Amino acid sequence: MHQEYTIIEGDFVNAGKASSSVKKTLKQLDVNPSVVKRVVVALYEAEVNAIAHAYGGKVLVDIDEDKIHMVVADKGPGIPDIAQAMQEGYSTARPEVRDMGFGAGMGLPNMQKNVDKLDVKSTVGVGTTVEMEVNFS
Amino acid sequence: MTLREIVDSLEATVHLGEGNLDTEVSHAFASDLMSEVLTLSDTPLLITGLCNMQTIRTCDMANIDQILLVRNKKPTDEMLELAEDNDMTIISCRYSMFKTCGILFQKGLLPLY
Numbered sequence: 001m002h003q004e005y006t007i008i009e010g011d012f013v014n015a016g017k018a019s020s021s022v023k024k025t026l027k028q029l030d031v032n033p034s035v036v037k038r039v040v041v042a043l044y045e046a047e048v049n050a051i052a053h054a055y056g057g058k059v060l061v062d063i064d065e066d067k068i069h070m071v072v073a074d075k076g077p078g079i080p081d082i083a084q085a086m087q088e089g090y091s092t093a094r095p096e097v098r099d100m101g102f103g104a105g106m107g108l109p110n111m112q113k114n115v116d117k118l119d120v121k122s123t124v125g126v127g128t129t130v131e132m133e134v135n136f137s
Numbered sequence: 138m139t140l141r142e143i144v145d146s147l148e149a150t151v152h153l154g155e156g157n158l159d160t161e162v163s164h165a166f167a168s169d170l171m172s173e174v175l176t177l178s179d180t181p182l183l184i185t186g187l188c189n190m191q192t193i194r195t196c197d198m199a200n201i202d203q204i205l206l207v208r209n210k211k212p213t214d215e216m217l218e219l220a221e222d223n224d225m226t227i228i229s230c231r232y233s234m235f236k237t238c239g240i241l242f243q244k245g246l247l248p249l250y
Binding site: 012013015016019020023033037040041044045048099100101102104106107110113 | 169171172175176189190191192195197199200
């Protein structure tokens with residue numbers, strides 16, 4: 001099953017819409033609730049990051065029998081040092097992102113904690129692609 | 138303690154979930170930082186001063202269905218609509234986060250950590 005969602009720059013009101021929709025789909029597919037939570041927490045953090053830091057992008061979701069594969073690809077400033085961005089507490093978030101309850105440098109670490117595979121690729125001045133996979137069992 | 142006892146202790150307003158007030162609540166977590174809420178493995182009552190759509194979205198992702206807004210924050214219609222879709226209870230009180238937590242801790246509500 002393939003699903004696609006569009007992310008609009010600065011659209012904080014709708015941050016999490018894709019994650020909400022994926023949650024509903026996984027519940028309908030009777031996926032273990034603790035696995036569903038790991039998936040949606042990671043995807044939600046990725047969505048918020050793309051809205052907060054980039055100029056728009058896409059969420060691509062592929063659900064198989066035994067796993068979910070998610071790609072959050074944005075057009076944006078990119079991440080100059082991915083290792084530094086992965087450190088808990090490191091943040092470049094603007095004040096408006098903090099006003100939304102995010103921007104404390106926990107997004108990428110939260111994603112890493114909840115998924116089985118995480119791959120972050122970024123080109124400065126072009127954008128960032130976050131690829132995540134979670135096994136259902 | 139029940140949600141109703143929490144409402145009474147704080148002279149709180151119930152915005153959504155009037156029918157859920159007899160639900161027992163054992164634990165609470167207080168934070169304005171939603172990334173922190175997303176790290177929880179349990180589903181406590183969330184005490185927060187953050188009052189926007191992300192409060193509701195975060196609780197949806199974290200499977201939390203009881204939200205207590207402090208510092209006189211009031212949910213918007215848009216927040217209530219999304220919260221209703223997810224069968225949440227939203228209450229608010231005029232006290233600060235510290236005072237709210239102090240009152241509820243004294244009444245026996247437990248912390249997660």
